[in-house]
Amino acid sequence: MASIDQSPKASPTSLFQVYLRLRPPPSPLVQLTQQSLYPLLPPPERYLTVEAPGKDSQDGMPTHITIHPPSDSRKRAVEKFAFTKVFEEQAEQLELFRGTGVVPLIEGVLGEGRDGLIATLGVTGSGKSHTILGSKSQRGLTQLSLDVLYRSLGTQTLHPADHASLIASLNATDASEAQIFSAPGFLDNVYGDSLQEPSRSRAPTPMMVGSPSRSSLKVPYSSLKVHHTTGPRSQWSILSLDAVTPSPEKSNSSAVNEGKAASVPNAERIPNHTSTLPSQPSFRKPLNPGMTRKQAKMRFGDTLQDPAFTPNVPKRKLPQRPSALPQFPDISGLAFSVEPNMEYAILVSMHEVYNDRIFDLLSVPSNQKDLRRRHLLFKSTEASPDRKVVAGLCKVVCGSYEEALMILETGLLERRVAGTGSNSVSSRSHGFFCVEVKRRPRGGLSNSWIGSQLTIVDLAGSERARNAKTAGATLAEAGKINESLMYLGQCLQMQSDSDDGAKPTLVPFRQCKLTELLFSNSFPSSSHHHSTHTTHHKNAQKAIMIVTADPMNEFNATSQILRYSALAREVTVPRIPSVSSTIFANTTSRTLSGQTLPPTVHTDEAVVEMAFSEIARLNEEVEVLNVRLTEQEERRKEAEENWQKAEEKAEQIEMEVREECWSEMERKTEEERRRWMGAWGEEADRNDEHLDRKLEILSKGIQIHEDPIEQDARTTELEDENEALRRKLEALERELQCRSPTKLPRKAQLSSPSKDFGPGVLGAALFKLNGMSLTEAAECKPQSPGKTPGKKMRKLTARKWDLMDEKEMDAFENHY
Numbered sequence: 129m130a131s132i133d134q135s136p137k138a139s140p141t142s143l144f145q146v147y148l149r150l151r152p153p154p155s156p157l158v159q160l161t162q163q164s165l166y167p168l169l170p171p172p173e174r175y176l177t178v179e180a181p182g183k184d185s186q187d188g189m190p191t192h193i194t195i196h197p198p199s200d201s202r203k204r205a206v207e208k209f210a211f212t213k214v215f216e217e218q219a220e221q222l223e224l225f226r227g228t229g230v231v232p233l234i235e236g237v238l239g240e241g242r243d244g245l246i247a248t249l250g251v252t253g254s255g256k257s258h259t260i261l262g263s264k265s266q267r268g269l270t271q272l273s274l275d276v277l278y279r280s281l282g283t284q285t286l287h288p289a290d291h292a293s294l295i296a297s298l299n300a301t302d303a304s305e306a307q308i309f310s311a312p313g314f315l316d317n318v319y320g321d322s323l324q325e326p327s328r329s330r331a332p333t334p335m336m337v338g339s340p341s342r343s344s345l346k347v348p349y350s351s352l353k354v355h356h357t358t359g360p361r362s363q364w365s366i367l368s369l370d371a372v373t374p375s376p377e378k379s380n381s382s383a384v385n386e387g388k389a390a391s392v393p394n395a396e397r398i399p400n401h402t403s404t405l406p407s408q409p410s411f412r413k414p415l416n417p418g419m420t421r422k423q424a425k426m427r428f429g430d431t432l433q434d435p436a437f438t439p440n441v442p443k444r445k446l447p448q449r450p451s452a453l454p455q456f457p458d459i460s461g462l463a464f465s466v467e468p469n470m471e472y473a474i475l476v477s478m479h480e481v482y483n484d485r486i487f488d489l490l491s492v493p494s495n496q497k498d499l500r501r502r503h504l505l506f507k508s509t510e511a512s513p514d515r516k517v518v519a520g521l522c523k524v525v526c527g528s529y530e531e532a533l534m535i536l537e538t539g540l541l542e543r544r545v546a547g548t549g550s551n552s553v554s555s556r557s558h559g560f561f562c563v564e565v566k567r568r569p570r571g572g573l574s575n576s577w578i579g580s581q582l583t584i585v586d587l588a589g590s591e592r593a594r595n596a597k598t599a600g601a602t603l604a605e606a607g608k609i610n611e612s613l614m615y616l617g618q619c620l621q622m623q624s625d626s627d628d629g630a631k632p633t634l635v636p637f638r639q640c641k642l643t644e645l646l647f648s649n650s651f652p653s654s655s656h657h658h659s660t661h662t663t664h665h666k667n668a669q670k671a672i673m674i675v676t677a678d679p680m681n682e683f684n685a686t687s688q689i690l691r692y693s694a695l696a697r698e699v700t701v702p703r704i705p706s707v708s709s710t711i712f713a714n715t716t717s718r719t720l721s722g723q724t725l726p727p728t729v730h731t732d733e734a735v736v737e738m739a740f741s742e743i744a745r746l747n748e749e750v751e752v753l754n755v756r757l758t759e760q761e762e763r764r765k766e767a768e769e770n771w772q773k774a775e776e777k778a779e780q781i782e783m784e785v786r787e788e789c790w791s792e793m794e795r796k797t798e799e800e801r802r803r804w805m806g807a808w809g810e811e812a813d814r815n816d817e818h819l820d821r822k823l824e825i826l827s828k829g830i831q832i833h834e835d836p837i838e839q840d841a842r843t844t845e846l847e848d849e850n851e852a853l854r855r856k857l858e859a860l861e862r863e864l865q866c867r868s869p870t871k872l873p874r875k876a877q878l879s880s881p882s883k884d885f886g887p888g889v890l891g892a893a894l895f896k897l898n899g900m901s902l903t904e905a906a907e908c909k910p911q912s913p914g915k916t917p918g919k920k921m922r923k924l925t926a927r928k929w930d931l932m933d934e935k936e937m938d939a940f941e942n943h944y
């Protein structure tokens with residue numbers, strides 16, 4: 129650590145400039161209430177002292193504090209801490225805004241193109257949100273920063289309503305796969321007609337302990353049904369929130385239900401004002417009486433899912449409600465000059481880290497599938513290969529300060545908060561508010577946007593379950609919050625160790641989402657600006673950490689945070705007066721007259737005194753070493769716990785990866801099976817088709833081949849006929865033989881047939897047919913000339929037979 133006596137300056141490698149802000153005690157009324165509630169509790173003791181500013185302190189501001197363990201603590205070590213500056217209880221918001229490095233940070237975002245980050249860290253209830261978001265009378269660093277940004281950019285700020293292609297142009301160059309909307313369109317879809325309505329009665333905004341909790345405000349539609357303890361940041365509610373005051377019991381009991389909130393579909397969260405909360409006026413756009421929740425969801429979703437959506441709302445006609453916001457402190461005199469030949473677009477996005485997961489605070493479900501809030505990834509994208517971004521956020525282009533405030537309020541309504549024993553409106557997540565300032569040359573033709581981002585982080589506070597009196601899901605949340613803050617502490621510890629001159633250590637920022645988001649871009653990188661295809665060197669971000677502490681509360685938790693966030697530290701153990709010195713002090717001789725005489729110098733006594741003082745010194749050293757040892761042991765324990773957690777996490781990741789691989793394999797196998805089944809089916813179909821075609825061909829072929837069958841049948845028929853004729857012939861011959869020889873010339877006639885139709889012709893025909901089958905006849909070749917008649921007859925072909933004309937055949941048949 130840096131020498132504690134010098135005015136601490138963060139080294140160039142520092143991740144943060146660290147400022148300390150002390151929280152003022154609660155108002156007398158609140159103190160009175162607390163005393164009446166817990167009469168046995170001793171009045172809180174102040175354990176923190178602010179050291180007078182040193183000679184070289186900046187602006188005459190103190191830089192060191194000392195903490196003395198309270199009387200009931202067993203610890204004795206007095207610790208002194210150094211910070212860049214210490215802001216005491218009476219410090220106002222403006223003092224903080226001007227005194228911390230916020231103004232140069234904004235200048236860096238506007239001019240140098242350097243990202244800036246402001247974060248608050250502290251025990252729950254120490255004033256982080258108050259610093260970042262302000263109260264109902266004072267603006268916080270967020271509003272003040274926005275005001276300066278818009279004042280500086282003035283008329284060079286582009287508004288989507290004036291530039292039709294603005295959203296498309298921003299969309300084309302956005303590296304974070306964001307959905308970009310215009311503010312009026314976004315707000316119209318969230319609040320609709322209520323934006324145009326005259327302001328309703330403004331609710332008293334509860335803020336202090338004892339006043340109605342955050343839950344008493346009208347809560348957003350997304351949280352009405354499930355978290356009764358959740359609601360908007362009470363201190364600086366913008367819109368007309370007609371407060372309703374749920375009973376504290378309800379608040380407490382439902383706090384337990386908070387963990388379920390994430391898994392409850394938003395459809396269930398749309399308030400049914402007439403049924404579930406009859407006395408509660410609506411906050412989000414009142415649904416049309418005839419519109420079901422589903423329809424309402426669809427309506428919002430349908431319009432918003434188109435990133436290029438340009439709403440049909442009057443140009444820049446926002447409700448007057450932001451004017452009801454605190455205007456103090458006034459910073460109208462503060463503005464930076466920006467490049468005159470440039471035009472600027474301001475994009476606002478919001479997300480939270482809840483249970484180590486990132487959720488968009490501005491997302492509006494675009495369809496039924498999106499009803500559950502999906503967590504987003506912090507990753508490098510195609511357009512941003514060497515810088516990580518939260519991918520898939522909703523970003524809203526805000527043309528004015530008022531629009532930006534409305535968006536901020538909208539996001540805060542979605543943020544998870546709960547009432548705990550330590551803070552009635554305690555943040556249960558780490559909230560990130562991001563303002564991107566993009567610029568391009570004037571003219572609006574170019575898509576070559578470059579820009580930088582200001583991120584404002586309201587961290588959830590660390591808490592002790594015993595003090596916070598949390599249980600169930602809220603306790604589990606607290607566990608996650610404390611774990612992420614512990615990792616943050618380790619990163620900060622590394623910073624102070626390397627500032628101390630120890631060899632530079634790697635900051636272990638990849639241990640959880642919070643530290644990843646905070647530190648990933650804290651180191652220089654070069655990114656390829658995809659629109660221009662040139663390498664754009666991105667400066668490392670500058671960061672400010674404002675540590676908030678209540679000097680009268682939570683000694684252990686506060687000292688722990690101071691220990692790891694301070695830029696330098698010194699431990700001393702107060703001297704206990706030694707026995708000898710006490711004895712010797714009492715041995716001072718007095719005369720009778722009461723005159724004090726110089727003590728008699730006894731050499732032995734001097735030696736003893738020296739010995740005692742040496743013993744005392746050594747004792748003191750031992751004490752300091754003991755303190756260091758205890759700290760080292762704590763660190764070791766912490767490291768061991770981390771190691772164990774890391775191992776468990778590794779195991780869990782391994783299991784998850786295995787399961788993922790397994791399910792991927794199963795999915796692929798199933799896919800492959802389906803593919804094969806499909807291919808198989810197709811093949812089978814093809815086969816069937818093929819078979820059908822074959823059958824068709826076959827059936828056609830069968831028809832063709834029917835001819836020979838018919839021929840066979842015909843042959844058989846003819847053969848039968850032939851047989852019948854032969855029999856008839858034989859019968860005739862027999863008949864002839866039985867006749868008288870006078871009739872023989874007829875036989876001779878038969879052997880020489882004439883051309884007449886008559887027995888001669890018939891005889892010749894019968895003669896021809898006799899002794900030959902048609903088959904044989906068919907086989908016979910045509911008769912060649914010069915052959916014997918006998919031979920001729922044998923070789924009579926069916927063709928020849930066939931050559932008989934029809935008349936002849938008919939005559940022949942009729943004859944027989």
Ligand SMILES: Nc1ncnc2c1ncn2[C@@H]1O[C@H](COP(=O)(O)OP(=O)(O)OP(=O)(O)O)[C@@H](O)[C@H]1O
Pocket residue numbers: 150151152250251252253254255256257258259263335336337363551553554555556587588589590676
């Ligand atoms: N500097 C301050 N001046 C006046 N009031 C303050 C100041 N700091 C804190 N408070 C009040 O203290 C209460 C708790 O503060 P706040 O909600 O900001 O705490 P927190 O650190 O954000 O707590 P958590 O981590 O639980 O969200 C609020 O009512 C707030 O108005």
